[in-house]
Amino acid sequence: MFEEPQPIKFKYFTPGVIILCLIAINGLAFIAARIIFGIGSVTNLNNLYPWGLWIGVDVAAGVALAAGGFTSAALGHVMHKEQFHAIVRPALLTAMLGYTFVAMAVAVDIGRYYYIWHPLVMWNPNSALFEVGICVMIYLTVLYIEFMPILTEKLNGKIKFNGLLHYLNEPLNKLVNFLDKILSKAMFVFIIAGVVLSTLHQSSLGTLMVIAGNKMHPLWQTPVLPLMFLISAISVGFPMVIFESMLASRSLGIKPEMEVLSKLGRFVGPILGIYLAFKLGDMFIRETFRYLAHFNIESVMFIFEMVFGVIVPLIMFLMDRVLKSPLKLFIGSCLVIFGVLLNRINNFIIAYHPPYSKEAYIPSFGEFSVTIGCIAMLVLLYRLAVRYLPVINLHQHPMKVVIDE
Amino acid sequence: MKEISRRSFLTSIGAAATGSLAISANQALSQPTNILSEDRRGVLVDTSNCVGCRSCEWACKNAHGIDAGDIESYKDRSVFNNMRRPGIDSYTVVNEFSNEKNPLLPIDVKVQCMHCDKPACVSACIVGAINKHEDGSVVWDTDKCIGCRYCMVACQFQIPVFEFEKAIQPEIRKCDFCYERFKKGKLPACVEICPLEALTYGPRNELIKLARQKIKRNPEKYINYIYGEKEVGGTSWLYLASRDFQSIGLPKLNNKPAPGVSESIQHGIFAYFVPPVALYSWLGAMMWITKRKEEVKQEKEIDYV
């Protein structure tokens, strides 16, 4: 039988974690500066380049890289592949944290953060951004609901206040117990909703740049951008789960669950294959390969993205040798993640050529600080969560280890 | 009789009240206004008549409460050394391009929002803060805007600008076709002040006829092309020039409305919510079937044991 997930005890503060804290504080300082002095004081954005690193990486790439949540939910819950249940909770945790930071990045990037609720009551169904905004808001709520059982599991029957608050113990425990029961019955509704919402906004993120028309380099500008975004998000879902799982095992000092991970890896090759086919098909139908003959930043970035982000990992994931070796599997996953990250940067930053632009946009130190700071905060919160909440399955049961070896 | 009529009166009041409620709820939740009126107005910019006096820049600022400074200072022609773009305190600017054929007669080109027939900014705006009105004007609304700057990404003419330096209530700024003046029956400030016949205001249909006549009468003065007649589905502001428009700073665009592709994708994905609902049902069915299988398998295993 499979072990139940449980909190894992480890030392929270290590030298690496302290460095992460410093990076996070630096990021927060720049967020504070942006709130006090305005976007222009922290970023290199201007009237020609209204969107930059924060939209391209924190929002677009962030959403794509959090796709592990819905792909593993689809695999674990919808397809009922029991052996993958172990990855669902860690993936859910990352997705929840990831989307929380996406929402935060949006709030930091928009000029009037205090109006972030406007799309809820002011609708423009023609706008791709409206669709992304609404879907992300609902999906974030769904993720919180999906995560709730992990909290109720932890708290069920264990709420004990002393002193005056002890009157609350009874009703609170009842409430948690009630939630626990209700949620386990109704959860399938939210799980499916999560998958549907994900496919919707993952693709709508691709629709975003379609309206930029001529302003976007033809190597990336295509009416099938939404499909490209969806397939690439699906392709990066499992590599992201593998990547996190391996990093987490390493830093928590437990053995990677190679059995599950290499099975997950088997899905990646075919999905990347479909993605590559669409990319090449699109390129030949629109005859954009002629732009590759010019040597410039676009053609170099495009080739880079395709070769190292798609073709090399595709070959790797099709090889048994790679799927069985922790190190190679890790490298392959890193390449897919790198490819999707680069693709989003290319779509939103490199490909964007506004008329009348004299010099290209290069993100400022402040922009980088906020982006990297958010990643650091995410890692810190992840560590905190697995320490106190039942997220990770410990397969290395002492008995089992003895039998295995 | 009396009773009945009073009752029907009350009912109709009730109906009207619910109706108006429904309308106001609708207005909050529905798409932005996007009127493509048959007799929408426009301006024909005849670049060959423009002398670059920049009075329009001055008048535009005055009409919008922006500090315009002394009109004398606008005689300084050194500003033409650099190509300028509309900014947060200048909704329109005039640029000058040298004329090889006649160096004494440079070509001056006024730039402002084109007030597209199918405006990309209106389609893009996440909250519908940009509306197109009956006179053709495309106007930004400060009450709704969240400052996401998607309108700037969408506009093919690179017109909307944003107050990046402002921390609270930064604004999107652009020419509003003097919509407030239109409602009072006044000409746009720039058109009113123009001392020469460089700017002609009127119904767009008439302006296109006028432009055709001008080209016909003076074929050696103009190239045979009305910029804005077809660009991105047509614009309210139209341009005539003596040479190709890309050489005087107007972007080369195709004739398809900019929002066309993205809107059809958008509506394809959401066609009456059929695709999402279908996906939902399909996933639900999958979940149920695989769960059944799993249970059957487990039952069998138990039997076997």
Ligand code: SF4
């Ligand atoms: S020119 Fe740009 S800002 Fe003006 S209406 Fe057209 S899309 Fe909107």
Ligand code: SF4
């Ligand atoms: S910046 Fe304002 S006007 Fe422009 S798209 Fe965003 S909400 Fe709409």
Ligand code: SF4
């Ligand atoms: S129409 Fe009005 S807002 Fe637009 S450029 Fe002329 S004066 Fe300025």
